[in-house]
Amino acid sequence: SQQMRCILLVHSGASGIMSAAMYAGVPSIVVPAGFEQNANAMWLKSMGIGIETSFMDKLTFGELGNKIRAMLNNQGMRVASREVAKAIRAETGVANAVELIEGFLQEQGGDKIVEPP
Incomplete structure (x- = not known):
C-alpha cells in the first residue's frame, strides 16, 4: 500500500487537527x-513545532x-515534531x-473494576 506523507500541515489550530499533526510528527x-486556535498556535510555537500566521480574515x-x-x-522544527510524536506514542x-x-x-472502599489494557 502507498503511504501518504507530508512535510508540514497548514490548519486552523483547532484542538483535533493540532493533535493529529502532533501525533503524526508533522510541524504546523x-x-x-x-x-x-491562537493559544494553540502559541503553544506549538513554544514547543518549536509550529508557527502562526495572521488571523484567517487578515492572511x-x-x-x-x-x-x-x-x-x-x-530542519529543526521537523526534528522537534518527530520527537513530540515519539513522546506522545x-x-x-x-x-x-x-x-x-x-x-x-480503593480509597473509598471499593475494589478494582477493570484490568488495564
Missing part, C-alpha cells in the same frame, strides 16, 4: 480564526507563502487513568 502552520497569499518557505527551510494514558480511578475507588 496555524491560521487561526479565533477561539482556542494574505504572500504571508502564507513566506511562512511555508520558512518552515520548509527549518510512548504515553500510556489509558492505563494511567485506570490506575488513578482504581486508586480512588
Whole structure:
C-alpha cells in the first residue's frame, strides 16, 4: 500500500487537527480564526513545532507563502515534531487513568473494576 506523507500541515489550530499533526510528527502552520486556535498556535510555537500566521480574515497569499518557505527551510522544527510524536506514542494514558480511578475507588472502599489494557 502507498503511504501518504507530508512535510508540514497548514490548519486552523483547532484542538483535533493540532493533535493529529502532533501525533503524526508533522510541524504546523496555524491560521487561526479565533477561539482556542491562537493559544494553540502559541503553544506549538513554544514547543518549536509550529508557527502562526495572521488571523484567517487578515492572511494574505504572500504571508502564507513566506511562512511555508520558512518552515520548509527549518530542519529543526521537523526534528522537534518527530520527537513530540515519539513522546506522545510512548504515553500510556489509558492505563494511567485506570490506575488513578482504581486508586480512588480503593480509597473509598471499593475494589478494582477493570484490568488495564
